[in-house]
Amino acid sequence: MIRLQQGDRRAYQALYARWGARTMDFLLRRTGSRACAEDALQDTWLRVFRYARSYEPGRPFAPWLFGIAARAGHDAREPEAGAFSLTGSYEADPTLRDRVLRALHRLDPEDRRLLLLNVEGFDATEVGRMLGMRPGTVRQRLTRIRRHLQGVLGEPDA
Amino acid sequence: MPELDIMIRDLKGAPPPREAPRLPGSAPRLVLAFAALALVGVGVYAMTERGSYSGTRGGTGTPGVDLRMVVARDGRTQRVTRGGLCHVGESVYFRVASHPAGGVVLWVEGPAGKESIARSPASPEPSDLETPTGMVSYEFDRPGAHTFVLAPAGEEDCGGTTCSKLTLEVE
Numbered sequence: 638m639i640r641l642q643q644g645d646r647r648a649y650q651a652l653y654a655r656w657g658a659r660t661m662d663f664l665l666r667r668t669g670s671r672a673c674a675e676d677a678l679q680d681t682w683l684r685v686f687r688y689a690r691s692y693e694p695g696r697p698f699a700p701w702l703f704g705i706a707a708r709a710g711h712d713a714r715e716p717e718a719g720a721f722s723l724t725g726s727y728e729a730d731p732t733l734r735d736r737v738l739r740a741l742h743r744l745d746p747e748d749r750r751l752l753l754l755n756v757e758g759f760d761a762t763e764v765g766r767m768l769g770m771r772p773g774t775v776r777q778r779l780t781r782i783r784r785h786l787q788g789v790l791g792e793p794d795a
Numbered sequence: 796m797p798e799l800d801i802m803i804r805d806l807k808g809a810p811p812p813r814e815a816p817r818l819p820g821s822a823p824r825l826v827l828a829f830a831a832l833a834l835v836g837v838g839v840y841a842m843t844e845r846g847s848y849s850g851t852r853g854g855t856g857t858p859g860v861d862l863r864m865v866v867a868r869d870g871r872t873q874r875v876t877r878g879g880l881c882h883v884g885e886s887v888y889f890r891v892a893s894h895p896a897g898g899v900v901l902w903v904e905g906p907a908g909k910e911s912i913a914r915s916p917a918s919p920e921p922s923d924l925e926t927p928t929g930m931v932s933y934e935f936d937r938p939g940a941h942t943f944v945l946a947p948a949g950e951e952d953c954g955g956t957t958c959s960k961l962t963l964e965v966e
Contacts, residue, residue, distance in 0.1 A: 650815050653816075654815075657812075661810065662807050671808060678811055682815055709923075710923075711865065711872045712871065714873075721808050722807055725807075726797040726802045734806070753803070786799055
């Protein structure tokens with residue numbers, strides 16, 4: 638990132654090679670569609686380049702990057718299940734993927750961002766910093782969101 | 796049923812493009828020249844086809860700007876077009892383009908009079924109107940007609956046909 642701040646464009650490609658796939662997975666979950674995720678991916682990485690100087694050296698890169706990704710582009714009106722593979726949790730029950738996806742995209746977009754950032758590994762303080770919320774508020778909302786999703790996914794027709 | 800976080804992490808798709816999004820100014824000159832021509836012709840045509848932009852576009856050497864807006868509604872974003880209806884309390888967001896690239900100025904003329912919203916650089920490729928702290932938005936706090944005007948910087952009088960305007964009704 639420091640090399641990018643110094644104007645080294647190869648550093649941009651190197652950063653993307655390292656973080657692009659993780660950013661894409663996050664954006665695909667967040668937006669719900671491949672086309673929207675690709676738009677948001679482009680927005681995200683162009684902002685990484687454009688605002689590279691606003692990154693403070695010495696601070697972790699991931700929260701800065703995902704703070705940008707959380708706001709980039711727009712979410713799809715309806716999620717496209719076909720954009721997601723049937724691996725991992727979904728090998729045994731393909732319908733589970735559709736239910737999880739649908740439940741996730743019925744959340745308020747800010748709740749979805751909040752949850753996905755937390756699932757990405759950022760704690761309440763980091764998520765709060767990214768989304769402009771107090772850590773206590775983030776914790777409360779995460780508890781509420783998880784409880785809601787577990788309830789919805791536990792229902793037979795969810 | 797697997798744990799919730801694991802199920803969410805398992806929501807994955809095909810890998811992203813191998814190459815990072817192309818940076819401004821990183822294309823060879825010939826490609827840039829071609830891109831400039833294409834933007835004047837095909838790009839403008841494509842934006843017109845999508846019907847999501849309002850106002851006059853450059854294409855004959857005259858600077859032109861484009862304005863597109865979405866409204867956050869019921870937890871989703873929806874495009875709004877000329878004459879669209881919004882409600883007090885809703886927020887709109889902006890995507891802007893400028894042909895050729897240059898500074899743009901956005902303001903709204905509504906029941907409260909003229910309010911400046913943002914100044915920003917813009918490129919021929921539509922992009923979110925934003926500042927380093929995030930996307931620019933405008934929240935409606937009163938009903939009535941609101942006309943959003945995007946102008947090239949320095950041409951706020953909208954002389955000629957350089958501005959892009961979009962009027963919404965708010966109730």
